[in-house]
Amino acid sequence: MLLCDIGNTSYHFLQDNIDFKKDTNNFDPSSIKEEVHYICVNPKLKNILKDLDNWIDLSTKLDMSKYYETMGVDRMVASEAIENGIIIDAGSAVTVDVVKDGIFEGGFIYPGLNAMSQTYKNISSALDYPFNFDLDLNVLPKNSTDAISYGYLKTLYSEVTSHKMNIILTGGDAKKFAKIFPDAVIDEALIFKGMKKILSSKLI
Amino acid sequence: MLLCDIGNTSYHFLQDNIDFKKDTNNFDPSSIKEEVHYICVNPKLKNILKDLDNWIDLSTKLDMSKYYETMGVDRMVASEAIENGIIIDAGSAVTVDVVKDGIFEGGFIYPGLNAMSQTYKNISSALDYPFNFDLDLNVLPKNSTDAISYGYLKTLYSEVTSHKMNIILTGGDAKKFAKIFPDAVIDEALIFKGMKKILSSKLI
Known part of the structure; x- marks a missing residue:
């Protein structure tokens, strides 16, 4: 297949x-x-x-009625793959979706690594630093690299962890984001799992 | 003066x-x-x-030793204006700085409204929506406008409120962000207050 x-x-x-x-x-x-x-x-x-x-x-x-009209189909299929958890799909955008007891509860869209890097650079050349994924999230920054890294990563972290759910990381930048979410499970095949699940349910 | x-x-x-x-x-x-x-x-x-x-x-x-070398002087001067609180200066960048008992504790930099709007648009034309500042922060989004608005605003909200401090809003977009931070004090003259404080302390 x-x-x-x-x-x-x-x-x-x-x-x-x-x-x-x-x-x-x-x-x-x-x-x-x-x-x-x-x-x-x-x-x-x-x-x-x-x-x-x-x-x-x-x-x-796919039963589209569980989701919303303009939602990316990749997010729907990833959501199909799990029963409970918060999915972070870190690609050109970072999509974050919550599934409870197999039901999609909603989700949000955050800029991907490259897009956000470009954003800071465009605001000012003084903010043209690479993100530091080894940042200590418990310490408020006192240097420019960490100030933008914290701005990008800690804000996402604070929101995601506030849901107190298992975190599943997927997408091209999953391994980088795993440094920020050490308790997350990395599942690079999550979308394929969702696809297989849809296929098998339709075959029955 | x-x-x-x-x-x-x-x-x-x-x-x-x-x-x-x-x-x-x-x-x-x-x-x-x-x-x-x-x-x-x-x-x-x-x-x-x-x-x-x-x-x-x-x-x-200004006593620069209280801050860090590459920090914007506007952030230092705003920090001089208060004794305790978390300052959100919403301009081309959104800077967030924490002051405790007159001491700068650190801070971070988040993209401003226009920069972030451009970011989503650059990722995909499917994300070219204006931000909804009337968003309900307690509900996970199920439409595209709210999905990017929540991505931009709720992440910032979750991080800022985790510090459990008085919030002071300043900068050109202060009034817009006040919708997200209803308990914040808006002080559009915060930087001028800091400047006056520095001036008066030097005149004594």
Whole structure:
């Protein structure tokens, strides 16, 4: 079974528990001849894929009424993968979603690492520092690197931990954010788990 | 007495309790002939002002050892104005500084409203919404506008309120942020208060 999670920058495939990525800018989806179950948040690619018979859009098998209309399908599918917890998907955006007893309770969107880094730089060249993920979250900063790192990371930390739930980290920057959330479980295959769950429930 | 707080976009003057602003792009500081006590975070303007005899840099009268080297002088002067509290200065950046018993404890820097709005828009056109300052902070969002508003505002709220201190709001966007921090005191003249305090202590 071939699964694919398509974002703005890459096709993320899973075949027989091995995952690999292809750049959205130069990968030709018609080069794949076998059946692919996919989800896609990229409107342009979604339009191309709907004309390829072997690419099957898993979002059509999802009970969308549990979520909200403009919510990214990747967030829905990740939420399907768990029964209880708060999911942090750290990609170009950081999405944070709460699931209680299998029910999506709501969630929010925070800027991703690169986007936020650019933000500080754009405000002032005096704020052009890399984020310090080894920051001590218990100490108010007294230097510029930590002042922006705390601004980006501790604010997110304070909000996420206020929910007092198990934290599941996924997405391309999951390992970096794990330094801030040491008690979190990293599950880089969370979306694929959600996809498999939807597929198996529909097969029954 | 004429006071002036100079940022990246404007000269903010106070004369006899009346404040007014001039655009940094087209205001000529040599057009003022009387004595001006100022602080300036704009390196280019700082260089121009040091050659004008009637413009007196108040930062030279500040005990910098209480702060850190790369900290904005506006944050230092605002911190001088209070004995206890957490200051949110909402401008092009949102700076948050904690003062206990007159001692600066540290602080952090968060993106300002315009910068953060641009950030979401740059991540995806699907996130190009204005922030909702009337958001209910107690409810996890189930729509896109609230998902980014909560991401920007609730994270800041959770961190700031975790310090359990009196909140003082200042800066150009103070009134907007007051919707999120209803218990905060708005003090748009906080920096001028700090400047007056430094001036009076040096005159004694």
